[in-house]
Amino acid sequence: MSYDQKQIAIIGAGASGMMAGIYASLNGGKVTIFEKNDRVGKKLAITGKGRCNVTNDCENEEFLKNVISNPKFLYASISNFNTSDTKAFFENIGIPLKTERGRRVFPVSDNAHDIVNGLKKACLDYGCTIKNEKVLDILIKENQVKGIKTSRKEYDFDSVIVATGGISYPQTGSDGDGFLFAKRLGIEVSNLVPSLVPLETYECVSSMMGLSLKNVTLSVKNKENGKIVFSEMGEMLFTHFGISGPLVLSASCHMKDMKSDKYSVSIDFKPALDQKTLDKRILNDFSEQKNKDFQNSLGKLLPAKIIPYIIKESQIPPDSKVNSITKEQRHDLVNVIKGLTLNIKGFRPIREAIITQGGISVKEIKPSTMESKKYKGLFFCGEVIDVDAYTGGYNLQIAFSTGVLAGASACM
Secondary structure, three states: OOOOOOOEEEEEOHHHHHHHHHHHHOOOEEEEEEOOOOOEEEHHHHHHHHHOEEEEEEHHHHHHHHHEEOHHHHHHHHHHHHHHHHHHHHHHOOOOOEEEEEEEEEEOOOHHHHHHHHHHHHHHHHOOEOOOOOOEEEEEEEEEEEEEEEOOOOOOOEEEEEOOOOOOOOOHHHOOOHHHHHHHHOOOOEEEEOOOOOOOOOOHHHHHHOOOOEEEEEEEEEOOOEEEEEEEEEEHHHEOOOEEEEHHHHHOOOOOOOOOOOOOEEEOOOOOOHHHHHHHHHHHHHHHOOOOOOOOOOOOOOEEEEEEHHHHOOOOOOEEEEEEEHHHHHHHHHHHHHHHEEEEEEEEOOOOOEEEEEEOOOHOOOOOOEEEEOOOOOEEEEEOOOOOOOOHHHHHHHHHHHHHHHHHHOOO
16 A cells, blocks of 8 residues: 555445446545445336336437436546446446347346445455444534544544435435535535435325326426426326326426415326317217216226226216216317316425435535535545436436546546
C-alpha cells in the first residue's frame, strides 16, 4: 500500500454503494464499506419481484427522457458509465444477462441474488473491506471530511461516500440515515414522497381484487386545472385498496403535491377500438344473444371479474333483456368501458413505494464528480440524491452510474 493511498468510507452496501466501492478500489483507493444490515444488498435482492431489472438497453438520450426528476444533473454520470457499460460489467463478472420486452435487462437466471452476490464478490475481489456497523455521523473539520463515527468507534477517512438509499422499503435498511447526515451538515434535502407507488381510490374496487389487465390505457387528470398529466397503454392491477401494476406505478410519478381528491384516473379497457367500433362490437354480441339478460351478455368483451362493476357504472339494470337495451344505454356502456373513472384518495404508504422521490438537492452536488459543493471529500450516490425515473431498470442504472462516478472521483 502506498503512503498516499486514499482512505475511503462508503455508507451503505446497496447497488450504488457496492458499485462505488468497486470503482474506488479500481482507481487506487483503500475502501471500507459500512453496512448496518446483517447482509449486503437487501433491497437489491427484492427488486423486479426478485428478478432484478438491472438496466434498460437504450441510448443515453433515451435514458434521460425516462428520468423524471433532474435529468440534466445525470448527464455526466450516464455519459461516464451508461447502460452498455452496466451490461458489460455484469457479463465480465460472470453474470449473463438477457433483454426482455420494453428493453428491460435481467440476469438470465431471473435471480436477483445472483446480482447481489456478484457485486459483493467483486467488492471483495477488488480489495474492499465490508464492516457490519451502523454509521452514526460523518466527521467534518474546516469544511472537509475527517472520518465517520459508528456504533463501535470513530474512524479516520479522506473521503466519505453516502449511499444510504431513500426511505422506501425501510425493512431493507433504507430508513433515511443519509438525509439525517445531510440535514445536520446544513445540506438541503428536498421533500421526500413515495414514487413508483400504488394508488388508493375512494371507490371500492375490492370485488376486482387480483384482476390483472393488459393493453389498457390509463390516464391521470389533475382535477384542479383539468389537465391530463399522464396517459399510457400497458398493464395494471386491481387491489383491495385501489390500483397497482406497472402503469399505475409510472403514473404515480406525475402526481405532484398529492392531496385527497386532486387527481382522478380514467381507464380505457378497449383502447384499440374507437367508440363507434366498440358500439358495433357490442351490437354484434347482443345480436347473438338477444334473449339473454344484460348481466350475462358481456363475457366475450370483458373479463368476468370486472363485468358486475361495469354494469353498475353503466346504470343499465342487470336483468334487462339484451334486445330491450336502447341506443342511449349502449352509449353509456361504451363510455364506461372507454373511460371508467376512479377518484384517487392518495398514495399507498412510502414503505410500499419502489423508490423515494426527493432527497439531497442536486444544487448541493457537483454533477461531474458527485462531490458535495460545501464539504471536500463528501460524496453522494444512488437514491439518496433527488433523482428518480420510471420503472424499467432506469433507477438501478442511476444507482450504478452515480456510484461509479462517486467512487472514481473520491480517489482523485
